[in-house]
Amino acid sequence: MNRTQPISLLVCxxxxxxxxxxxxxxxxxxxxxxxxxxxxxIPGVAQRTGATTYYVEVFPxxxxxxxxxxxxxxxxxxxxxxxxxxxxxxxxTARQIGNGMSGPQRTLVITSSSRTxxxxxxxxxxxxxxxxxxxxxxxKSFSREHHVFxxxxxxxxxxxxxxxxxxxxxxxxxLFPFPRKAYEAVVRGRDTAAPEQxxxxxAASLRGFARxxxxxxxxxxxxxxxxxxxxxxxxxxxxxxxxxxxxAQAFPLPVHAMLALGHARLLDYQDAGYAxxxxxxxxxxxxxxxxxxxxxxxxxxxxxxxxRWLALWMAFDDIVRVAELKxxxxxxxxxxxEVKAGADDIVKVYDHFKPGAAEFAALLPRAPAQRVTAWDRxxxxxxxxxxxxxxxxxxHSVFGMLSLRVLASLRWxxxxxxxxxxxxxxxxxxxAAVVAGTRTDWRLGHEIALCGRLIKGYGATLERGKxxxxxxxxxxxxxxxxDGAPTVRATAIAAAxxxxxxxxxxxxxxxxxxxxxxxxxxVLAQPIRWMKRNPQPx
Numbered sequence: 112m113n114r115t116q117p118i119s120l121l122v123c124x125x126x127x128x129x130x131x132x133x134x135x136x137x138x139x140x141x142x143x144x145x146x147x148x149x150x151x152x153i154p155g156v157a158q159r160t161g162a163t164t165y166y167v168e169v170f171p172x173x174x175x176x177x178x179x180x181x182x183x184x185x186x187x188x189x190x191x192x193x194x195x196x197x198x199x200x201x202x203x204t205a206r207q208i209g210n211g212m213s214g215p216q217r218t219l220v221i222t223s224s225s226r227t228x229x230x231x232x233x234x235x236x237x238x239x240x241x242x243x244x245x246x247x248x249x250x251k252s253f254s255r256e257h258h259v260f261x262x263x264x265x266x267x268x269x270x271x272x273x274x275x276x277x278x279x280x281x282x283x284x285x286l287f288p289f290p291r292k293a294y295e296a297v298v299r300g301r302d303t304a305a306p307e308q309x310x311x312x313x314a315a316s317l318r319g320f321a322r323x324x325x326x327x328x329x330x331x332x333x334x335x336x337x338x339x340x341x342x343x344x345x346x347x348x349x350x351x352x353x354x355x356x357x358x359a360q361a362f363p364l365p366v367h368a369m370l371a372l373g374h375a376r377l378l379d380y381q382d383a384g385y386a387x388x389x390x391x392x393x394x395x396x397x398x399x400x401x402x403x404x405x406x407x408x409x410x411x412x413x414x415x416x417x418x419r420w421l422a423l424w425m426a427f428d429d430i431v432r433v434a435e436l437k438x439x440x441x442x443x444x445x446x447x448x449e450v451k452a453g454a455d456d457i458v459k460v461y462d463h464f465k466p467g468a469a470e471f472a473a474l475l476p477r478a479p480a481q482r483v484t485a486w487d488r489x490x491x492x493x494x495x496x497x498x499x500x501x502x503x504x505x506x507h508s509v510f511g512m513l514s515l516r517v518l519a520s521l522r523w524x525x526x527x528x529x530x531x532x533x534x535x536x537x538x539x540x541x542x543a544a545v546v547a548g549t550r551t552d553w554r555l556g557h558e559i560a561l562c563g564r565l566i567k568g569y570g571a572t573l574e575r576g577k578x579x580x581x582x583x584x585x586x587x588x589x590x591x592x593x594d595g596a597p598t599v600r601a602t603a604i605a606a607a608x609x610x611x612x613x614x615x616x617x618x619x620x621x622x623x624x625x626x627x628x629x630x631x632x633x634v635l636a637q638p639i640r641w642m643k644r645n646p647q648p649x
Contacts, residue, residue: 144289292365361390370393579617
């Protein structure tokens with residue numbers, strides 16, 4: 112350590128995670144230990160819950176040994192000269208590295224592996240998440256030493272906030288010349304106004320501190336953790352319950368993991384009969400794939416993908432499903448855990464709903480459902496907004512919970528509703544295209560199966576995804592094309608799927624369709640709404 116230069120630390124946190132408290136702790140520890148220290152905060156761009164950085168400098172020589180001299184500190188970090196970066200979010204760490212803050216030969220990087228998605232990531236129709244593996248590789252390449260672990264999970268398990276975990280990681284790294292007792296003393300605090308509350312908060316903070324201290328200070332444990340986080344192997348999907356023996360025997364082993372998840376989901380969503388329909392549909396796909404690939408050289412990938420996307424589509428969300436999920440005991444427990452409610456605390460939870468005409472019509476038979484939707488369309492044609500019923504339900508109250516449970520008990524009505532029949536008809540069209548495509552060419556069937564990714568979201572997003580899927584099936588998978596070779600069709604379907612997921616406006620999808628010789632999507636009619644202009648004051 113250069114004893115003539117301060118030790119520099121950049122703290123990267125999100126709003127509400129206690130980055131300012133962490134900075135105050137570090138400065139307090141340094142000054143009580145007899146060292147000179149300074150901190151500054153740098154407001155960041157408003158994203159997620161608001162990103163803010165804190166810059167701390169500590170002179171490594173006690174003031175008593177400086178002979179009356181005082182060190183000169185910087186107000187902001189200098190790129191490439193930082194001794195350490197501590198961050199509670201992986202993308203924020205990579206962003207600071209991209210700004211040149213981390214020097215590969217100098218900077219220690221301690222970061223959480225957890226993510227808080229940015230607005231840009233959430234806006235993507237497909238999977239817009241940044242590649243976590245690339246972010247981890249960036250951390251590894253631009254640091255002399257790195258420690259990566261899930262700070263958010265560790266804080267929740269300890270019942271504290273992320274700032275206490277970050278403090279423990281800093282202490283465990285040995286960055287500053289302070290003993291562990293000095294860190295723990297400042298966490299305990301000296302506030303005696305409410306000793307019981309302070310003791311509970313301090314105990315939780317000390318638990319989080321100790322866990323992070325051990326995670327960073329124990330070389331073998333930390334090496335194993337970093338290796339597992341940087342590994343390219345994804346953990347196998349958990350199987351919630353074993354498959355029934357007859358179902359397991361009917362499918363090859365590579366399909367079992369995804370099949371078990373889908374089967375359990377549909378049992379929970381509806382009943383055993385609906386899960387049996389799911390299995391029967393997958394058996395059609397499996398038979399077609401075995402005919403196209405008798406040796407199973409492709410690992411039964413078509414059947415596995417259909418097991419995933421078919422289960423998600425068959426378990427479509429409706430007001431019955433939403434009420435069931437909102438009223439589950441596991442949801443109540445999760446809410447109490449997130450707000451750190453004690454046994455004697457009162458927690459009130461209000462759920463806001465706004466079901467429209469389509470949601471109510473979904474549970475009605477076909478004829479009355481058509482009358483309800485026609486009435487709503489007529490309203491919109493007259494320039495009025497779609498009809499909706501705003502509701503505020505206190506699920507913590509007896510009446511609120513009873514209302515949700517009564518609505519959740521109407522799952523028997525789902526099969527008699529118009530939407531159930533419509534969804535099953537669309538699923539059968541997609542299933543038939545996958546089976547026919549797989550029998551023609553394995554890759555063609557695989558690409559059509561992957562088009563199940565287009566079915567996601569709700570409302571206009573869901574309807575747009577269905578329309579795109581049906582257009583691709585009708586004009587790329589089955590309709591005659593100028594070059595109708597199966598490989599050409601498969602390539603065109605893959606390009607159309609990627610374009611639909613990348614551009615919700617559909618411009619890229621229409622361009623791909625036209626290049627493949629298929630017609631562009633029809634333009635949907637939109638009502639013109641006339642807005643009354645308020646008179647301008649003279």
